[in-house]
Amino acid sequence: MSMHPHQPDSGESGHAGQRASQPGLSPGSQGYFPGQANPSWMGRVEPEYYRPAPGHAGAPLPSVGPALAGGGGPGGGMRSAGxxxxxxxxxxxxxxxxxxxxxxxxxxxxxxxxxxxxxxxxxxxxxxxxxxxxxxxxxxxxxxxxxxxxxxxxxxxxxxxxxxxxxxxxxxxxxxxxxxxxxxxxxxxxxxxxxxxxxxxxxxxxxxxxxxxxxxxxxxxxxxxxxxxxxxxxxxxxxxxxxxxxxxxxxxxxxxxxxxxxxxxxxxxxxxxxxxxxxxxxxxxxxxxxxxxxxxxxxxxxxxxxxxxMGEGFLVEYIVIQVPIFVLAVVGVILLRVAEIRLTRQRLLEYSAAGWFSPAEVELLATPRGRRTALHWAAGYNRRPQMKSFLHAATQLAFIRQRILSGRDIGLHQAEEQHQLHRIVSLRAAVAG
Structure with a gap:
């Protein structure tokens, strides 16, 4: 399967791609800060830390999956916990x-x-x-x-x-x-x-x-x-x-x-x-x-x-106080997961603007429904483990970028970003077969 060279999505990722290609911009310049860089209240990025994703230099990447250009590969991940x-x-x-x-x-x-x-x-x-x-x-x-x-x-x-x-x-x-x-x-x-x-x-x-x-x-x-x-x-x-x-x-x-x-x-x-x-x-x-x-x-x-x-009125306090606390905790966890998904999608859209993914791929890599579709497709070709590894790697890449944009150990994470991008290419080939 093959696809045309990646084109930035209309709207946000397109703006990011235009800014990424503008010469003379340096980190801290607010001229290329995308309006959707902060898709949720989780992991907000300040304009002075924003920088475009590194561009993809090379031949068009092959498309795998149902309108998916992605790849799978071995786990690996970050090894910082020594x-x-x-x-x-x-x-x-x-x-x-x-x-x-x-x-x-x-x-x-x-x-x-x-x-x-x-x-x-x-x-x-x-x-x-x-x-x-x-x-x-x-x-x-x-x-x-x-x-x-x-x-x-x-x-x-x-x-x-x-x-x-x-x-x-x-x-x-x-x-x-x-x-x-x-x-x-x-x-x-x-x-x-x-x-x-x-x-x-x-x-x-x-x-x-x-x-x-x-x-x-x-x-x-x-x-x-x-x-x-x-x-x-x-x-x-x-x-x-x-x-x-x-x-x-x-x-x-x-x-x-x-x-x-x-x-x-x-x-x-x-x-x-x-x-x-x-x-x-x-x-x-x-x-x-x-x-x-x-x-x-x-x-x-x-x-x-x-x-x-809680003492003699245990049951009343349990129903009136503890049950609402539990419900609030459940709602809080759900909101955290939603925010995490939105953040992943936005960071991968920024890589899409740089040519690493197509916008359609991002929807499959960064949404629960898209992931289920991708895994179902891969299972039909006996490549479900490879697809799972690719999905994990793409999510890791999004979070590496989030660390860079938050201004946290930028040099270290940029080196890790380059390594992960190379993994993405090889993992993509594993899924494509």
């Missing part, structure tokens, strides 16, 4: 188990631990499937998601156990009536959210190229929180087995509360921190990341406190 992060995280998680596992066994016994572990897999599966759904558009590296989960399930729990006794000493200075209430409503929100979100700060500082914005912040936060809730559920479910005269009844009651009514509680708490840190990641520098970490802790701690403070 071996030190993965190995260091694994080592921390391993060491944490020497504190966490004995603590769990002491409180649940062997049989309680075993039952709690198995039952805790149910709410964990719900959280991880949600993470997968949110992360499908621009998937994070599996090694970083593994780091996030192990941080939540082991490291953050160990940090909580270490700080908890020290924090309990502050009870004498509080106005809370009893220690148990104080630990639930003050200590747990402060210490647990700090311990969980510390993993987000590590990811943002050491794997910053993969921490692109609020969607990534939510994905990493949900994964960390899912790990933490998994370990905490083992404790609660295991205690129901070990300490109750009617373990089956108590386990069912606790599972209803934690596994059915609130499997996403920790995810929503920590998700607010990830959301705020994700916004800070758009304009990268270490100071902003640390400030965002502390600012993001505040809503997480408040939400956590409100949940743990």
């Amino acid at each position: 071996l030190a992060l993965v190995v260091g995280g694994a080592a921390l998680a391993f060491l944490s188990l020497f504190l966490v596992v004995p603590f769990l066994l002491a409180n649940t016994g062997v049989s309680g631990f075993a039952v709690g572990f198995v039952v805790s897999l149910i709410p964990l599966t719900a959280v991880l499937l949600t993470v997968h759904a949110i992360d499908r558009w621009e998937p994070e590296p599996k090694r970083l998601l593994f780091f996030a989960f192990t941080w939540g399930a082991a490291v953050s729990v160990a940090v909580t156990l270490l700080i908890q006794p020290v924090f309990a000493l502050t009870f004498q200075f509080s106005d809370v009536a009893d220690l148990q209430t104080y630990m639930a409503t003050v200590q747990a929100p402060v210490v647990e959210e700090f311990a969980k979100s510390l993993g987000l700060l590590v990811l943002l500082l050491l794997a910053r190229k993969h921490f692109d914005g609020p969607v990534d912040g939510v994905v990493f936060a949900f994964t960390i929180a899912g790990g933490f809730a998994f370990t905490e559920n083992i404790l609660y479910f295991g205690r129901a087995i070990a300490e109750s005269a009617s373990p089956a009844t108590d386990l069912a009651q606790i599972f209803l509360l934690r596994g059915v009514m609130s499997p996403f509680a920790h995810a929503i708490f920590t998700g607010t921190t990830g959301l705020i840190m994700g916004y800070a990641a758009r304009r990268w520098h270490s100071g902003a990341s640390v400030v965002a970490f502390f600012v993001g802790l505040l809503p997480a701690m408040i939400l956590h406190n409100r949940w743990n403070s």
Whole structure:
């Protein structure tokens, strides 16, 4: 299959192409800032950072797919999260188990631990499937998601156990009536959210190229929180087995509360921190990341406190307060995904204006319906894996461009952009056959 040389789309991409071809324009010149450079509230670009996409020099690119000029190829992706992060995280998680596992066994016994572990897999599966759904558009590296989960399930729990006794000493200075209430409503929100979100700060500082914005912040936060809730559920479910005269009844009651009514509680708490840190990641520098970490802790701690403070009127507060918070979180995630899709489409249109894609291709590469069409077409030629790789590479390219336009490590990302553009050409050939 073949196609004519790419022509800029009418409207925005055409303007971008005209500006890209004008001589004498330099970054910072506002004469070539497209009106649609900011298609949504996510990842806004200032005129002084805007620059046209590099032009495609060479023969017309072959068209593949149903009006699609795209290609597939091996995954690869960005490798910025170094071996030190993965190995260091694994080592921390391993060491944490020497504190966490004995603590769990002491409180649940062997049989309680075993039952709690198995039952805790149910709410964990719900959280991880949600993470997968949110992360499908621009998937994070599996090694970083593994780091996030192990941080939540082991490291953050160990940090909580270490700080908890020290924090309990502050009870004498509080106005809370009893220690148990104080630990639930003050200590747990402060210490647990700090311990969980510390993993987000590590990811943002050491794997910053993969921490692109609020969607990534939510994905990493949900994964960390899912790990933490998994370990905490083992404790609660295991205690129901070990300490109750009617373990089956108590386990069912606790599972209803934690596994059915609130499997996403920790995810929503920590998700607010990830959301705020994700916004800070758009304009990268270490100071902003640390400030965002502390600012993001505040809503997480408040939400956590409100949940743990529900008492005799639990059911009413759950319906009136917690259910609307959950609905708001769902709506927020949907809006984030919509904004992410719009941003991807606009950045690929800018590459289209430079000759790398046709406007029709962009609609297939940067819209959910277009992607389904492209994958269905590729499946008919036994090239679905190659097409999936190409779609992933095109999305990565759009986000690389977003980092360049946000003024973040411009030279580094421009070199990565050139590498990714060469990958796009080879991946295209793999799909074209």
